[in-house]
């Protein structure tokens with residue numbers, strides 16, 4: 001009988017690697033999602049590839065998961081502060097579009113990137129704007145229980161009422177303030193106190209606004225995640241993930257208000273997992289730095305989205321990664337080699353769990369040895385670099401039976417999520433060809449796109465459809481956006 005390795009994860013709460021033991025039948029997992037005011041950049045997407053790896057690890061072990069990823073479409077102030085304008089409202093003014101348009105457009109863009117990166121869909125993607133009533137009720141309970149005070153700028157959580165405040169950040173309040181560079185707020189008693197409700201400034205009228213016991217306004221960003229996660233996963237749940245930038249403030253505040261709300265003396269969430277930053281040169285890419293590259297920039301340059309996923313998995317999620325042209329080139333070359341070797345072995349067996357992989361490798365000791373290496377690697381705080389190494393070994397190991405080899409490759413990819421069961425070398429070649437389009441070819445495509453736009457304006461639908469078919473034949477995918485059509489090569 002093969003041994004099953006116990007899943008061990010690095011818990012930011014306490015800063016140590018611990019056995020993961022689910023509290024119930026289904027593991028509740030909440031991942032902080034995007035604020036949908038701009039395109040997600042490559043650094044943002046690292047958090048979702050990480051959460052996806054965690055989900056795949058749980059599936060591998062046979063653990064059922066309920067995964068919730070929120071969409072913040074209101075309440076997130078510029079610079080993550082307590083006062084000032086919402087990111088979405090600023091974007092709406094800049095782009096001369098409605099806030100709802102902005103939210104819908106950038107939510108779609110987020111989903112496009114999730115799909116391109118082969119990220120398993122979450123069970124729920126709650127929109128913050130749909131939970132404002134519950135947020136007001138939550139804040140009202142904290143208010144009634146004496147955890148708050150009111151200022152003209154809103155309702156604030158009084159962190160002096162929480163003796164364990166900041167435990168997750170493991171820093172003194174002073175150090176934490178330094179890290180978070182909190183703004184000055186008139187009347188705030190402690191710098192760590194944070195807004196549960198952000199009231200409108202007198203004379204200023206928000207676009208998205210709700211009435212509350214503390215005046216017209218919008219919920220605070222931290223409050224949103226506590227309310228949506230409890231609404232969809234129950235008061236206590238197993239795991240909460242996010243980028244490491246959330247560890248010092250956003251998650252600290254989520255914990256403070258949630259434990260005050262529950263008041264049962266138990267930790268609200270037992271496991272807190274954080275992925276490290278992606279570095280672009282010397283600059284971190286977690287925050288919107290304007291002009292940070294997107295996944296679409298990579299695909300336009302001829303890289304397959306899976307090359308980016310492979311690049312991320314080549315490092316441990318808790319290590320900072322340097323995104324450089326050489327690194328993504330190397331990932332694309334590795335992906336090409338993998339696919340070239342694996343395609344002749346297709347179809348791969350449908351192996352998603354450890355139990356299925358063990359059954360599929362019975363009687364093949366070499367395959368079971370590699371499988372054990374893979375199981376040990378994922379159980380050791382999701383060591384994806386070691387799984388990639390085992391995958392390479394599976395392609396070289398002469399003692400493997402053909403079926404054992406297929407099963408090991410499928411098992412590795414159930415955890416890596418590179419889509420190796422279906423990718424073919426041509427998928428990469430095609431993208432390479434698009435990068436090599438000549439200026440003339442590009443101009444020809446642009447002209448066709450412009451002709452179609454004209455045909456649509458003339459309401460000549462037959463001609464518009466005919467041009468779209470022509471573009472389709474050239475391998476051009478066209479998407480109509482509020483800013484006009486956007487095209488890319490398949």
Ligand SMILES: [Zn+2]
Nearest residue numbers: 032033225250
């Ligand atoms: Zn959050």
